Amino acid sequence: MAAITQSIGLFGVTGEVGRAFFDGLEAQPAFVGRLRLFASAASSEETRVFRDKPIAVEVVEELASDRFDDLSEAILAVPADVADELAAELLQAGVRVWDATGHLRAHPRAVALTEATSSDLLIVCDDPLTALCQPVLDVLAAHAPLTELAITALSSVSLRGKAGVKELAAQTGNLLNGRGIEPSVWPQQIAFNVLLADGQRDSSGRTARERRIEKALSHLAAAVTVEQIVMPLFFGAMVQLRWHSSATMPNDLSERLASLAHTQVMPAQASELPSPVSDGADHDGVSIARVNLADRRGSLWIVADPIRAGLVRPVLNVLMNVP
Template sequence: MSQSFNIAVVGATGTLGETLVQLLEERDFPVGTLHLLASAESAGHSLPFKGKNLRVREVEGFDFTQVQLVFFAASEQVTSRFAPLAHKAGCSLIDLSGALPLEQAPRLVPEANAELLKSLSAPYQLTSPSPSVVALATVLAPLRGLLELQRVTVTACLAVSSQGREGVTELARQTAELLNVRPLEPRFFDRQIAFNLLPQAGVVDACGHGLLELRLARELKQVLALPTLSVAATCVLAPVFFGDSLSLSVQTGAAVDLPAIAAALESATSVEFVVLGDYPTAVGDAVGQDEVYVGRLRNGLDDLTELNLSIASDNVRKGASLNAVQIAELLIKHYL
């Protein structure tokens, strides 16, 4: 493609932002000028891109008319503040924070609902959904023609990187403290995460539902275009730096044809199917990879209309940054 696009990455010094910049280079995205933006505290840092070190500038005061596309890889608060400015300047934007409402910035997973773009117009406002939804949609989309999906129950064991760089730092610090037999004082998390599982990931509402769980349910229904789908989600923080592991149970309207499901997964885009007798893990298989790993395919113990399986996915690379870049690739190929 001869045409190039001026791009801005807001939150460039965070884990998602840095990975996003790496992927733009790896996938030879047609970047004209790349503007790296962050908070005042991070301004002045630099990141490598195509043989050069690009300086990070402060997002405050940036003129968004200089770019055609903006990635928001920062916090919800930053996106809520600066996304309207980018949109007003005529920029298309892709948000990774989930700050914008579904109606304003539809969630997109290219393997599941790329056709959504046909109903939208420039400047585009799109959201790369939560990494768990990217993994789930990548697996469930090729099965929609084979299953009458009625209910999805998922337990998502999330890596601490789902909480940002602070989560990674805290797990490393706690692990070092315990291995050196020193007293442990939790800082970022409200209790010990090292060698432990926390069955509550972040803030919960008055009914006890986690905001991440509510986001997962809303986004999955929208991406799969199944507004009446029943979704039950539990998010658990696991003592893993990178890579999410999901246990998925699907209730269907008829007996599940396991060989047909296996064949569909084996041929699906961005899916690595692990045959019976083996199983996928986040650390051993998925981290650093562009595919979602799926295994342990089986019926329910007492119900042939139930399908169970396990999923492993790199939450930072595949689940967030790569999905956002793939959305951008669709935009520049067909719509910008």
């Protein structure tokens, strides 16, 4: 890969998604351009060390009108209430915007990450769970069309960023010490609990995110259902895929899945199976376990960090290769 010399702005660097992108950029040997870091006033006077050099975190509200003129790329890992205005300023300055949180998917100029070209200036990233499942499902569908697909995602509180992580930590400490709790980020207690949905449900009991994932994967199976459950885990996720295919899957399916980039498949008799703690946090690899085939039905588990493996790595793979 040729050296990447463009100037990149990372917005929301102090949040969970921003932190993951910061680590991902640091690990990209091809990136030798300038990196600017941005956050809200709450993070003023903070710094981050990037390749042994300190970089001051800039407060967006305090910058001059020509503040973005030197940027060529901008990664937005910011809340919905500021994403639209910030994107408008960046696009006006001729900066290509990478929306990491999906807040701008309805923007008239938005293009999906999987369809991005060098001429596109507003690229909206795929849902991390979609990005985790897509390569695996492509392998399955290449051998036999899927007639039914059911996905159950056991997700961590990092779905809600730093606020979600802090609330789980605070609730855990308060409950262990006999103090009361007041849920704010989550609709009810998350510590020592399991939430059967992440967000409001429609008349059929589905959340907006579940519907989006179902739509994104609808080309792979005649019937797709997605359920997302929130676990009292800080990071990582476990996703079970269950399918019914029109023909029997090959016996060497595990070997074919193991050929996917950044993917390891655990042997059926492995003494230790992957978990969100050991394999699903702070790295961009994917672990697949418990691959079961029975006639035309099958199932498997995916364990990964959805932010790093399902968002940061796919985005940087495209960003580093788009002229």
